[in-house]
Structure formats: C-alpha cells, structure tokens
Amino acid sequence: MNQDTRQQIRDNAQYxxxxRPLDPEELHEYVEGQPHPAVVRRVLREEAFDLGIIEQDDGTFVPAPEGRLSVTFDGVDRFPDRYEQEVMDLLTEWGGLEWYDGESGDELRERIRDIKERYLQGQAVEYDELTALGYAVYHLPDYYAVAKYVLADLAADGLLPTQLRVLDVGAGVGGPALAxxxxxxDDALLDYHAVEPSAAADVLEHLLQDSGQNVRWEIHRTLAEEFEPTGADAAEYDLIxxxxxxxxxxxAAATLYRYVEALADDGTxxxxxxxxxxxxIQLRTVEREVADGGPATVYGPTxxxxxxQSPDSESWSFDRKPDIEVPTMQRRLDDAGGGTGEFVNTDVQFAYSVLRTDGRRTHDVTPDRGIHAPMADAENYVTDRVNFLGVKLSHDLAEREGANPLYLLGDGSQQVDHFAVLTEASILNEDLRKADYGDLLSFENALVLWNDDEEAYxxxxxxxxxxxRAR
Incomplete structure (x- = not known):
C-alpha cells in the first residue's frame, strides 16, 4: 500500500x-483502486489515535469520547492470572516445564539474588534474558500494583484524558503498561510508547501482544538519554x-528536565x-532540581x-498499600529453593512524584502568615504552640509496639524534617491517624520541639x- 492510498483512507475517515460509523466495507469504495476492506481496517486501527476514533465490536469505527478519563478501581489484591501465565510461558520456553526446579531454578534464584545485591550496593545490573525473567518473576507483580494505585489516583483527579498518549521511560518488563x-x-483510546533498551523489552513485547483493538503501542529500544522526546515531528504526551x-x-535530573519539555500543556x-x-530520597532530590529550579511544578504529594519556598529536608517519604497475594510463580520458585520467603515479593511500598507545567497542585491552598506558621521558620517558634498546615507524608513510623504514633509532615518550605508525634489521642486530633498519605492537615495549638537524637523537629x-483535614 502506498502513502497516497493511506492518505485517501485517512481523508475519507476524517470526513x-x-x-456515521466508519465501515471498512463501505469506506474502501471511496478510495482509488478500492483496496480490500481488511487493508482499510488495518489503516484505521493504525491511525485511530490521530483520527480520534475507536473500534466497536461490530467492526465499525466511531469518534472516541472526549474529556477526562473515568476509571473504576478498588485496590489490587493480586497480580492478574493472565499476565502471570504469560510470564510462566516465557519461563517454560527458557527452562522447561519445571523451570523453578533443578539447575534452571538454581540459576534463576542466583540471578535474583545478584539483582537484589547489586541494587543494595548501588551497582549497575546487566540486563540479559535471565535478568529480564528474574525481574518479571520477582518485581513485575508489585510494580504492577504500585503503578495501578498511582495511575488510578491521577485519573480520579481528572489528570488523564480519555484519548491518552503515554511515554513510559525505562518501561522494563511492563508494570506501568499493564496497569x-x-x-x-473499553471506549478509551491509548497510544502507548515504551523506551526500553534491554532484554526486558522482549518480555514487555510478549505481554503487550493482546492489548485490544483501541490500544496502539510501540517499543523504542534505546536508552532514555538517547531517545528524543521532543522535536519537529515528536508528539506531545499526556502522561510520561x-x-x-x-x-x-x-x-537523572537532566534527563527528567528534558522529558518535561515533551509534556502537553496539561500533561503529567x-x-x-x-x-x-x-x-x-534520590527521587526527592531530583524532584527539587526539576521543579524548584526548573520548568515543572510539584502537583503532589510533596x-x-x-x-x-522550596524544601531542603531529607524527606524519606513513601506510601504503603496492602500486600498482594503471593503469585504462583514466586511460590514455586521459593518452595523449590527451601521455602524461606527469599523469592516472595508482595510488599506494595513506593515513593512517587507527580510533576506538571501548568502550576496545578493537588492542594490548591496558600497558607495565611497571619494564621499559619511556615515550617521554614521552625527555629523561631521551637518550644511554642503554633498553627500550621502540613501534608501527611508517611504512615505510622513508630518502630516499637506501644510507642507514640509518628508521621512525617511537610509544607514545601521545611529545611529540616518535621514529625508529628501523637502523645494523647482524642476526637479532636483523630484526623492525624485517619488521614491518608498525601492528605492536607490543619494543626491548631501544636507544640514544636527540637529532637537532638533525630536532628529533626x-x-x-x-x-x-x-x-x-484541610479543605
């Protein structure tokens, strides 16, 4: 098919x-040479995002809905069986039906140990086929859960359009993509682009094969530093x-800075x-370089x-969700290796940053200096009781049973970490315990003290x- 035929199909579809619904059986009659309806259907699928159309079950195409994305989400209990089976199919191709046992199982377990050790030591990981499979077994389930929680929140806040162009940088084996x-x-339209240079792209490609009729995807097998997200022919992305x-x-900061410029005006x-x-902590450091000294602003959670004002505190801040069920592939690999739990990874804990270029914030509130004390001035009111606004940036951090509940706070001005210590619970302060991670809280008559041991307030x-809870 030549370019002129493709353009004629596009022009007729646009008109x-x-x-009325676009029917390839009809549309092919309006194109010079009357290409087969199957050819017309393929072009419409390939051009669906640019034309703003979705395919229906009867094979016709209609305009895609416009506006903001609305999703149904009630948490993540387990990694979906269909994805786990696809990963186990790859494992079977690599190591046979009992890939988790014998020599193949030992090899995979040793590679996962090496991945974890290198990660803890801050060393580079070489991504070959075995490493990619190790990531798929050990990390994909929780990465999927993490991405789904955060993406659902972005959709709930109205940050994602129904016609969504996405760039997934360092896509790995597919956690964000699958989530x-x-x-x-079904009536959303997705144009998904992954940047992934390693063997993980092979796993991702396998998992994306059955993506549905209204999903267009492409994997760019190149380094994030080498991929060009901007330029004369580059698209703007709704989500990166x-x-x-x-x-x-x-x-990381320079790379992130460059990709921010590829966002649509209302992109995230x-x-x-x-x-x-x-x-x-590195995430917060990069966030500050890009947002406080660059082209973006922080939407949330910090x-x-x-x-x-800009923060300069350590800010080890992360969210935590309920554990997912142990995936079958992890259980098999762990049981064959002694059943110690070494190869089970069901924790859903993560740090995240949401950046935009339009100045929008999850809490569109500006404190009043006549009422609220900024955390940046804590040195001036230590030992005093003050009022202030702060975002809850942790779950309970108390390490000992029976210890006073402890929560990290931030208002974006703090130069040193601030921790709320609940010494006497009451109905008047119960929102401190009940608030979710990222919620904005109003404190009235709170006592501020310096903690020498922790070098924090x-x-x-x-x-x-x-x-x-502040509104």
Missing amino acids: LRNV LRDLLP VFGNVLSELDD LLALAPADRNTA VRLWPH NVVVDGETVVD
Whole structure:
C-alpha cells in the first residue's frame, strides 16, 4: 500500500467520522483502486489515535469520547492470572516445564539474588534474558500494583484524558503498561510508547501482544538519554512515566528536565521509586532540581504550599498499600529453593512524584502568615504552640509496639524534617491517624520541639491540639 492510498483512507475517515460509523466495507469504495476492506481496517486501527476514533465490536469505527478519563478501581489484591501465565510461558520456553526446579531454578534464584545485591550496593545490573525473567518473576507483580494505585489516583483527579498518549521511560518488563491497560475502559483510546533498551523489552513485547483493538503501542529500544522526546515531528504526551528507573540514569535530573519539555500543556509526569531510603530520597532530590529550579511544578504529594519556598529536608517519604497475594510463580520458585520467603515479593511500598507545567497542585491552598506558621521558620517558634498546615507524608513510623504514633509532615518550605508525634489521642486530633498519605492537615495549638537524637523537629499532638483535614 502506498502513502497516497493511506492518505485517501485517512481523508475519507476524517470526513465521515462525524456523519456515521466508519465501515471498512463501505469506506474502501471511496478510495482509488478500492483496496480490500481488511487493508482499510488495518489503516484505521493504525491511525485511530490521530483520527480520534475507536473500534466497536461490530467492526465499525466511531469518534472516541472526549474529556477526562473515568476509571473504576478498588485496590489490587493480586497480580492478574493472565499476565502471570504469560510470564510462566516465557519461563517454560527458557527452562522447561519445571523451570523453578533443578539447575534452571538454581540459576534463576542466583540471578535474583545478584539483582537484589547489586541494587543494595548501588551497582549497575546487566540486563540479559535471565535478568529480564528474574525481574518479571520477582518485581513485575508489585510494580504492577504500585503503578495501578498511582495511575488510578491521577485519573480520579481528572489528570488523564480519555484519548491518552503515554511515554513510559525505562518501561522494563511492563508494570506501568499493564496497569494502565487494565485501568482503561473499553471506549478509551491509548497510544502507548515504551523506551526500553534491554532484554526486558522482549518480555514487555510478549505481554503487550493482546492489548485490544483501541490500544496502539510501540517499543523504542534505546536508552532514555538517547531517545528524543521532543522535536519537529515528536508528539506531545499526556502522561510520561519514569518507573523505578531514576537510580539507573547517569544524570537523572537532566534527563527528567528534558522529558518535561515533551509534556502537553496539561500533561503529567509521574516518577516512581522503590521505598528504600536511598532511592526514595534520590527521587526527592531530583524532584527539587526539576521543579524548584526548573520548568515543572510539584502537583503532589510533596506540595509546595508556601509561594517561592522550596524544601531542603531529607524527606524519606513513601506510601504503603496492602500486600498482594503471593503469585504462583514466586511460590514455586521459593518452595523449590527451601521455602524461606527469599523469592516472595508482595510488599506494595513506593515513593512517587507527580510533576506538571501548568502550576496545578493537588492542594490548591496558600497558607495565611497571619494564621499559619511556615515550617521554614521552625527555629523561631521551637518550644511554642503554633498553627500550621502540613501534608501527611508517611504512615505510622513508630518502630516499637506501644510507642507514640509518628508521621512525617511537610509544607514545601521545611529545611529540616518535621514529625508529628501523637502523645494523647482524642476526637479532636483523630484526623492525624485517619488521614491518608498525601492528605492536607490543619494543626491548631501544636507544640514544636527540637529532637537532638533525630536532628529533626517534633510536632507534639496532645490533648490541647486540634488536627483537621484541610479543605
């Protein structure tokens, strides 16, 4: 098929799309040479996003819905069976029906150990076929859950359009891709692009094969630093995802800075990182370089409440969701290796940053200095009782049973970490415990003390303190 035929199909589809459903059986008659209807259907599928059309069950095409994406989501209990089976099909091709046992099982377990050790040591990981399979077994289920939670929140906040163009940088074996695909309703339109140079792209390609008729996808097998997201022919993206990849980039801030420029005017950049101390803190460091000194602003969760203020605290902040069920493939691999739990990974804990270029924030609130004290000035009111606004940036961090509940707070101005310590629970301050990660809280009459041991400020919440969710 030549380019002229493709253009004629596009032109006719563009003309008729708002008149009646596009039927390839009819449309082919309007094209010079009358290409087979199957050819017309293929072109319509390939051009669906640019034409703004979706395919219906009867094979016709109609205009895709416009507006913001609405999704149904009630948490993640388990990694979907169909994806797990596809991963196990790849494992069977590699190591036979009992891939988890014998020499193949030992080899896979040793590779996963090596991946984890290199990660803890901050060393580079060589991505070959075995490493990609190790990631798929050990990391894909929880990466899927993490991405689905955050993407569902973005949709609930109205940040994602129904016609969605996505760039997934460092896509790996497919956590964000699969989560996004499962969240989308049938009448949504997805143009998905992955940037993944390693053997993980082979796993991703396998998992994306049956993506549905209204999903167009492409894998760019190149480094994030070498891919060109902007340029004369480049599209603008509604969503750009950096999923657990910042720690692998030579200059994460510079790379992120470059990709921010590829966002649509109302686009969103989502950066995810594991919850461990090093990667979570690195995420905040990169966030500050790109948002406080660059082209983006922080939508959440670490909102800058005070104008022209930037945080400089350590901010080891991460969210936590309920564990998922143990995937069968992890259970088999672990049981064959002694059943110690070493190869089971069901925790759903993650740090994340949501950046935009339009100044929009999840909490569109500016504190009043006549009422609220900025955390940046904590040194001036230590030992005093004050009122302030703060975002809850952790779950309970108390390490000992029976210890006072402890929560990280931030208002975007803090130069040192602030921790709310609940010393006396009451109905007046119960919102501190009940609030979700990322919720904005109003503190009235809180006592601020300096903690020498932790080199941080303690915000003491006692019987005299009122804590409410701020609106």
